[in-house]
Amino acid sequence: xxxxxxxxxxxxxxxxxxxxxxxxxxxxxxxxxxxxxxxxxxxxxxxxxxxxxxxxxxxxxxxxxxxxxxxxxxxxxxxxxxxxxxxxxxxxxxxxxxxxxxxxxxxxxxxxxxxxxxxxxxxxxxxxxxxxxxxxxxxxxxxxxxxxxxxxxxxxxxxxxxxxxxxxxxxxxxxxxxxxxxxxxxxxxxxxxxxxxxxxxxxxxxxxxxxxxxxxxxxxxxxxxxxxxxxxxxxxxxxxxxxxxxxxxxxxxxxxxxxxxxxxxxxxxxxxxxxxxxxxxxxxxxxxxxxxxxxxxxxxxxxxxxxxxxxxxxxxxxxxxxxxxxxxxxxxxxxxxxxxxxxxxxxxxxxxxxxxxxxxxxxxxxxxxxxxxxxxxxxxxxxxxxxxxxxxxxxxxxxxxxxxxxxxxxxxxxxxxxxxxxxxxxxxxxxxxxxx
Amino acid sequence: xxxxxxxxxxxxxxxxxxxxxxxxxxxxxxxxxxxxxxxxxxxxxxxxxxxxxxxxxxxxxxxxxxxxxxxxxxxxxxxxxxxxxxxxxxxxxxxxxxxxxxxxxxxxxxxxxxxxxxxxxxxxxxxxxxxxxxxxxxxxxxxxxxxxxxxxxxxxxxxxxxxxxxxxxxxxxxxxxxxxxxxxxxxxxxxxxxxxxxxxxxxxxxxxxxxxxxxxxxxxxxxxxxxxxxxxxxxxxxxxxxxxxxxxxxxxxxxxxxxxxxxxxxxxxxxxxxxxxxxxxxxxxxxxxxxxxxxxxxxxxxxxxxxxxxxxxxxxxxxxxxxxxxxxxxxxxxxxxxxxxxxxxxxxxxxxxxxxxxxxxxxxxxxxxxxxxxxxxxxxxxxxxxxxxxxxxxxxxxxxxxx
Numbered sequence: 001x002x003x004x005x006x007x008x009x010x011x012x013x014x015x016x017x018x019x020x021x022x023x024x025x026x027x028x029x030x031x032x033x034x035x036x037x038x039x040x041x042x043x044x045x046x047x048x049x050x051x052x053x054x055x056x057x058x059x060x061x062x063x064x065x066x067x068x069x070x071x072x073x074x075x076x077x078x079x080x081x082x083x084x085x086x087x088x089x090x091x092x093x094x095x096x097x098x099x100x101x102x103x104x105x106x107x108x109x110x111x112x113x114x115x116x117x118x119x120x121x122x123x124x125x126x127x128x129x130x131x132x133x134x135x136x137x138x139x140x141x142x143x144x145x146x147x148x149x150x151x152x153x154x155x156x157x158x159x160x161x162x163x164x165x166x167x168x169x170x171x172x173x174x175x176x177x178x179x180x181x182x183x184x185x186x187x188x189x190x191x192x193x194x195x196x197x198x199x200x201x202x203x204x205x206x207x208x209x210x211x212x213x214x215x216x217x218x219x220x221x222x223x224x225x226x227x228x229x230x231x232x233x234x235x236x237x238x239x240x241x242x243x244x245x246x247x248x249x250x251x252x253x254x255x256x257x258x259x260x261x262x263x264x265x266x267x268x269x270x271x272x273x274x275x276x277x278x279x280x281x282x283x284x285x286x287x288x289x290x291x292x293x294x295x296x297x298x299x300x301x302x303x304x305x306x307x308x309x310x311x312x313x314x315x316x317x318x319x320x321x322x323x324x325x326x327x328x329x330x331x332x333x334x335x336x337x338x339x340x341x342x343x344x345x346x347x348x349x350x351x352x353x354x355x356x357x358x359x360x361x362x363x364x365x366x367x368x369x370x371x372x373x374x375x376x377x378x379x380x381x382x383x384x385x386x387x388x389x390x391x392x393x394x395x396x397x398x399x400x401x402x403x404x405x406x407x408x409x410x411x412x413x414x415x416x417x418x419x420x421x422x423x424x425x426x427x428x429x430x431x432x433x434x435x436x
Numbered sequence: 437x438x439x440x441x442x443x444x445x446x447x448x449x450x451x452x453x454x455x456x457x458x459x460x461x462x463x464x465x466x467x468x469x470x471x472x473x474x475x476x477x478x479x480x481x482x483x484x485x486x487x488x489x490x491x492x493x494x495x496x497x498x499x500x501x502x503x504x505x506x507x508x509x510x511x512x513x514x515x516x517x518x519x520x521x522x523x524x525x526x527x528x529x530x531x532x533x534x535x536x537x538x539x540x541x542x543x544x545x546x547x548x549x550x551x552x553x554x555x556x557x558x559x560x561x562x563x564x565x566x567x568x569x570x571x572x573x574x575x576x577x578x579x580x581x582x583x584x585x586x587x588x589x590x591x592x593x594x595x596x597x598x599x600x601x602x603x604x605x606x607x608x609x610x611x612x613x614x615x616x617x618x619x620x621x622x623x624x625x626x627x628x629x630x631x632x633x634x635x636x637x638x639x640x641x642x643x644x645x646x647x648x649x650x651x652x653x654x655x656x657x658x659x660x661x662x663x664x665x666x667x668x669x670x671x672x673x674x675x676x677x678x679x680x681x682x683x684x685x686x687x688x689x690x691x692x693x694x695x696x697x698x699x700x701x702x703x704x705x706x707x708x709x710x711x712x713x714x715x716x717x718x719x720x721x722x723x724x725x726x727x728x729x730x731x732x733x734x735x736x737x738x739x740x741x742x743x744x745x746x747x748x749x750x751x752x753x754x755x756x757x758x759x760x761x762x763x764x765x766x767x768x769x770x771x772x773x774x775x776x777x778x779x780x781x782x783x784x785x786x787x788x789x790x791x792x793x794x795x796x797x798x799x800x801x802x803x804x805x806x807x808x809x810x811x812x813x814x815x816x817x818x819x820x821x822x823x824x825x826x827x828x829x830x831x832x833x834x835x836x837x838x839x
């Protein structure tokens with residue numbers, strides 16, 4: 001009997017130590033405040049250049065923080081965080097797909113996993129809606145509802161429907177099956193990669209398009225985090241606002257961006273002659289039950305996520321050559337991230353360089369995990385460790401080699417990338433060089 | 437066990453809606469021919485909503501500080517999650533909870549309507565409203581507000597209140613959020629990756645900010661309440677407050693701890709199409725073919741998640757008629773006629789009702805004169821659940837009795 005093609009194929013398929021298909025990355029794309037595209041971003045990042053700047057999109061008179069990592073060269077219509085996020089997602093995904101040379105134009109041969117910010121009406125929209133009926137005698141939401149009912153605002157649908165970004169991207173790139181939209185707060189980008197990895201490991205897909213995008217620098221977006229005392233108030237100069245792991249850090253800098261990755265079954269990618277940028281060797285997650293915005297003081301959940309990622313990837317702590325930190329620059333995050341890494345890596349941590357891309361691009365929130373995955377792969381591919389800038393005053397309680405201020409060269413096979421979010425979200429990923 | 441063939445059992449149900457608190461109230465409603473929906477037609481006129489039943493949240497969310505941190509959407513969800521955990525015998529079991537994975541379907545939480553109204557009134561008077569916003573917003577908004585709005589904070593609050601600390605994944609996308617949440621859990625169990633899940637969603641329909649979004653979307657039904665099948669015309673959705681959570685478990689895991697199943701999830705299929713005429717109908721028929729269901733000549737309960745919004749309503753009706761002509765005897769129950777549309781929570785609610793039906797815990801009275809009057813006297817062995825999203829996404833699930 002002649003064996004069927006998939007049986008022949010499965011015998012030759014490269015499997016990891018847990019007998020699962022190896023998951024490769026064959027395309028990456030990114031857009032941040034530093035610019036559009038991987039090469040422009042990478043040049044700026046290893047040069048230690050900050051993309052953070054004074055906000056000009058809206059007045060900031062009453063705000064304690066007025067610096068952000070805005071992506072101002074994309075001006076979608078209608079202006080909204082959702083449309084900005086979608087526009088950036090399209091840029092990043094296009095770059096990743098072109099690099100991967102996968103599928104055909106308008107037909108990506110796998111599913112879509114996309115992390116997006118809230119779909120909601122912003123104040124500009126509310127004011128427009130409110131203004132239409134002024135003088136009618138009604139007030140508040142009654143007035144808004146009357147306007148909403150008029151049918152004149154249906155162009156705002158794409159801003160309001162949660163499935164809309166995924167739908168637009170699925171149509172644009174011709175992904176297969178039901179697109180999945182997810183949110184694990186500031187860990188979302190990493191979750192999108194995790195779901196893609198799982199689909200390929202199961203054999204349910206041979207490729208996946210994983211995207212994280214966030215364009216929520218708008219007045220309420222700023223104020224939300226400001227009221228939670230999460231934002232840096234080091235406004236002058238703007239490029240010094242983000243100070244991860246430094247003693248004088250006092251918050252993160254909100255930023256915009258998108259990261260996209262093409263994941264593929266390693267053997268399928270090899271068979272079609274694709275260039276392998278690296279592999280996703282594992283992901284780990286652990287939920288925290290302590291507080292809505294703070295992690296358990298003993299670090300249980302963060303430690304669990306790091307440990308689960310190493311276990312899933314089947315790598316030992318000493319095999320981690322570099323850590324792409326969550327490193328937001330809030331007093332709480334950086335302290336807890338250090339504590340958790342110390343618990344898992346022990347003394348080995350003293351010899352493991354760790355840096356925070358957020359010192360230059362700010363915190364791209366929903367997109368962060370995907371954006372930083374792209375930079376993790378560039379670190380593996382180039383052997384250059386991007387620095388943590390603005391590291392002028394080390395925190396004596398955080399004993400880490402943060403690659404302070406200046407890039408460094410080094411051989412990097414395995415990168416641990418951390419993502420932690422409000423609501424007890426902790427997701428970590430291990431990226432590795434192509435198996436030899 | 438061959439890859440991808442672990443059995444997925446439903447071992448816990450948590451359901452709250454306008455009909456009552458707990459699955460028992462829903463069981464009684466399903467069996468009652470004369471059960472009328474609970475509706476609120478005045479408060480949000482011309483919109484119709486199904487208000488949540490009276491409930492004391494302090495029972496399952498004992499700490500006042502927890503309750504004060506949540507919006508009503510979160511309270512409903514955390515309550516329903518607590519019902520499901522209790523029902524499955526998982527509540528209070530620290531070791532089990534520490535590896536319970538959460539899959540939550542969510543939209544946005546609620547805004548503070550009074551605050552928004554005050555800000556709009558003040559700011560719209562200004563010559564430079566944008567500048568006025570910058571000074572007024574920081575004074576008016578409160579830190580807790582955002583935590584009530586964030587999509588993943590329903591999951592966050594469930595972890596805090598019920599101590600579920602495995603993983604936590606929140607899915608979005610209207611009706612497909614509920615489908616994605618259940619599909620993700622089912623896959624992870626089926627492939628032996630994880631054992632125990634708490635899956636579901638919640639909706640607070642009684643909020644102007646939610647209604648505003650769906651008004652702009654053109655999705656809401658105006659006028660008196662009627663069956664979803666009778667809502668021909670503009671809009672069609674009557675949102676219903678509800679919380680629906682399921683405990684899903686790998687069969688061997690459930691057996692080892694002596695947990696009894698309501699049902700097994702045989703399959704969940706989903707996809708999208710561009711909704712050109714006939715496409716969604718074909719999509720549904722394709723799902724049926726993939727399920728390879730034999731026409732047994734026995735009545736097949738179909739829990740339809742129809743929202744009432746056209747043109748997808750007609751597509752789904754055509755789909756149901758077509759499977760009827762292919763030898764199945766569909767007994768259709770569009771549960772949205774009775775409890776309203778739960779958007780993200782709607783598919784989990786349908787799965788819970790289907791589980792009750794095949795478990796033999798309820799009979800299936802027709803709750804709508806538009807639906808065929810076929811009733812089922814013996815316990816069905818299987819049931820379908822449909823999710824034809826009000827604007828995008830189609831899904832079909834097959835739920836089977838564990839005999």
